[in-house]
Amino acid sequence: MIMVTNFQKHLHLVAVTTILIFSKPGYAMPEQALVPGGVAIIELDDYTADTQITFNEKKTTIFKHRQSWYALAGIPLQAKPGVYQFKIRQRDGSTAVNTVDVQGKKYQEQHLTIKNKRKVNPIKQDLQRISKERIRKRAAKNHWSDAYPDVDFIWPVTGRISSIFGLRRFFNEQERNPHSGLDIAAPEGTDIRTTADGTVIEAGDFFFSGNMVYVDHGQGLISLYAHLSRIDVEPGDVLRRGDILGAVGQTGRVTGAHLHFAVMANGVLVDPLYFLPEQQPTAQLE
Numbered sequence: 001m002i003m004v005t006n007f008q009k010h011l012h013l014v015a016v017t018t019i020l021i022f023s024k025p026g027y028a029m030p031e032q033a034l035v036p037g038g039v040a041i042i043e044l045d046d047y048t049a050d051t052q053i054t055f056n057e058k059k060t061t062i063f064k065h066r067q068s069w070y071a072l073a074g075i076p077l078q079a080k081p082g083v084y085q086f087k088i089r090q091r092d093g094s095t096a097v098n099t100v101d102v103q104g105k106k107y108q109e110q111h112l113t114i115k116n117k118r119k120v121n122p123i124k125q126d127l128q129r130i131s132k133e134r135i136r137k138r139a140a141k142n143h144w145s146d147a148y149p150d151v152d153f154i155w156p157v158t159g160r161i162s163s164i165f166g167l168r169r170f171f172n173e174q175e176r177n178p179h180s181g182l183d184i185a186a187p188e189g190t191d192i193r194t195t196a197d198g199t200v201i202e203a204g205d206f207f208f209s210g211n212m213v214y215v216d217h218g219q220g221l222i223s224l225y226a227h228l229s230r231i232d233v234e235p236g237d238v239l240r241r242g243d244i245l246g247a248v249g250q251t252g253r254v255t256g257a258h259l260h261f262a263v264m265a266n267g268v269l270v271d272p273l274y275f276l277p278e279q280q281p282t283a284q285l286e
């Protein structure tokens with residue numbers, strides 16, 4: 001009897017310790033979501049810097065979390081449900097395959113009215129500008145640096161979520177690209193904090209996105225902040241998690257002041273909620 005009691009006590013202690021470790025800030029890991037717009041994550045047994053891992057023929061993001069190595073891949077919003085493969089090639093040429101089963105996901109529609117009609121039906125000179133900006137955006141989205149990312153993201157601002165990722169969007173009743181990020185409503189001028197350590201790779205005024213900043217976190221993991229009232233950084237700036245990079249605004253194609261926050265993994269836009277802590281901080285961070 002005594003032994004059983006001790007055993008139960010011991011189990012209880014183990015459970016409490018585990019909860020403490022998992023809820024400790026600073027150890028958050030992205031959440032796996034095997035759906036279009038989600039992320040696939042596998043743990044790697046024998047990882048060295050020479051190991052090459054691809055998903056959908058694209059290099060994956062490698063990161064370390066509590067002494068283990070992981071490969072993370074963005075699943076495109078257009079991805080069809082089915083079996084997808086991580087291909088792992090070791091330095092000695094040996095290969096392994098790890099499959100994941102991607103489920104379907106239905107995203108809702110959102111209908112918005114934009115007062116500035118040129119932001120929905122651009123005129124000829126706007127189109128020239130838009131096509132130039134598209135090249136800059138594509139380059140930033142597909143940027144690669146070898147540094148291993150810190151995947152412990154923080155909320156860049158706190159506020160009401162005014163639009164979620166993946167919604168099928170209709171502006172003035174005309175269908176446009178699905179919503180590629182998370183909208184957080186906050187008063188104009190609210191400081192925006194860098195979600196994780198990284199380097200600014202693009203910053204400027206864009207036709208649809210307004211003032212926008214891209215931060216590279218390493219291994220193809222990139223965050224984006226749009227519709228800013230002001231930009232406080234420039235390409236090349238090295239930022240720490242929590243550093244202020246600009247302020248909330250309503251520049252570009254918007255219906256009001258908010259931050260459009262987007263996350264890219266290996267050139268694929270994914271739902272930022274899979275990277276953010278479940279709870280927004282209640283007080284402004286230091």
Ligand SMILES: [Zn+2]
Nearest residue numbers: 181182183260
């Ligand atoms: Zn948005």
